[in-house]
Amino acid sequence: MKLQLEQITKSFDNKKVLKDVSFEFENGKIYALLGRNGAGKTTLFNILADEVKEDGGTMNLSLHGETRDLSIEDLSYVYSSPVLPDFLTGYEFIRFFMDINKEKLKGEETIDDYFNLIKIDEEDRHRLIKGYSHGMKNKLQMLLFLIAKPPVILLDEPLTSLDVVVALEIKKLLKSIRKNHIIIFSTHILQLATDLCDEIVILNDGRLSLLDHEMLADPNFEEEIIERLKEEGHA
Numbered sequence: 001m002k003l004q005l006e007q008i009t010k011s012f013d014n015k016k017v018l019k020d021v022s023f024e025f026e027n028g029k030i031y032a033l034l035g036r037n038g039a040g041k042t043t044l045f046n047i048l049a050d051e052v053k054e055d056g057g058t059m060n061l062s063l064h065g066e067t068r069d070l071s072i073e074d075l076s077y078v079y080s081s082p083v084l085p086d087f088l089t090g091y092e093f094i095r096f097f098m099d100i101n102k103e104k105l106k107g108e109e110t111i112d113d114y115f116n117l118i119k120i121d122e123e124d125r126h127r128l129i130k131g132y133s134h135g136m137k138n139k140l141q142m143l144l145f146l147i148a149k150p151p152v153i154l155l156d157e158p159l160t161s162l163d164v165v166v167a168l169e170i171k172k173l174l175k176s177i178r179k180n181h182i183i184i185f186s187t188h189i190l191q192l193a194t195d196l197c198d199e200i201v202i203l204n205d206g207r208l209s210l211l212d213h214e215m216l217a218d219p220n221f222e223e224e225i226i227e228r229l230k231e232e233g234h235a
């Protein structure tokens with residue numbers, strides 16, 4: 001499986017945010033997406049998820065020897081601020097999600113199996129989402145891709161609100177599912193990028209570039225990335 005982005009462009013008013021995003025993401029890898037504030041990471045995710053219309057360019061998914069336009073069905077998008085129905089309990093929401101996706105679900109897992117997976121307690125499952133903490137809401141959002149298992153998973157700074165124990169669990173979970181997915185993870189935490197991700201992709205000056213693996217082995221790697229982001233932020 002491959003996700004191919006070709007010459008994606010996007011401007012807001014007269015500001016060119018994405019100038020030419022061309023990149024090929026491969027199956028089985030977790031990509032960290034790094035970029036300074038305002039570089040356009042969320043804009044790129046919104047375009048991939050069809051929430052913002054690109055000005056130009058193409059997004060193709062190659063799957064089972066066939067290449068087609070990327071569709072909303074192909075991906076799950078975990079927002080940095082979770083968007084969930086506050087008036088439902090976590091349990092009701094997951095039951096609803098499983099119902100509307102039942103044609104696609106192949107596994108035998110029950111709603112409770114899924115809650116066990118993300119370690120939300122029995123009593124919390126039946127509380128209104130409105131009363132959930134930010135971290136619990138994030139976990140609930142992550143459950144959606146664990147259930148639907150779409151080829152492409154986009155995570156916009158999702159681990160920042162999770163406590164260290166849960167963050168570690170989610171990291172393990174992401175690593176365990178990566179072989180059948182393309183996971184793109186936007187973060188400002190360098191440590192997380194190097195810990196969790198197989199590749200680091202930098203968005204700057206409206207373009208995406210892959211960081212050389214040799215650079216990851218360099219003891220001065222963090223300083224070098226910071227320099228690179230600084231320079232290109234002023235390009």
Ligand SMILES: Nc1ncnc2c1ncn2[C@@H]1O[C@H](COP(=O)(O)OP(=O)(O)OP(=O)(O)O)[C@@H](O)[C@H]1O
Nearest residue numbers: 012013015017035036037038039040041042043044
């Ligand atoms: N709907 C919009 N209307 C106008 N400008 C926008 C809109 N969405 C994003 N922008 C602008 O596009 C640029 C990129 O924003 P974006 O949120 O994609 O950056 P980011 O890399 O995700 O930043 P951060 O790391 O701070 O979250 C910013 O200058 C932002 O102000």
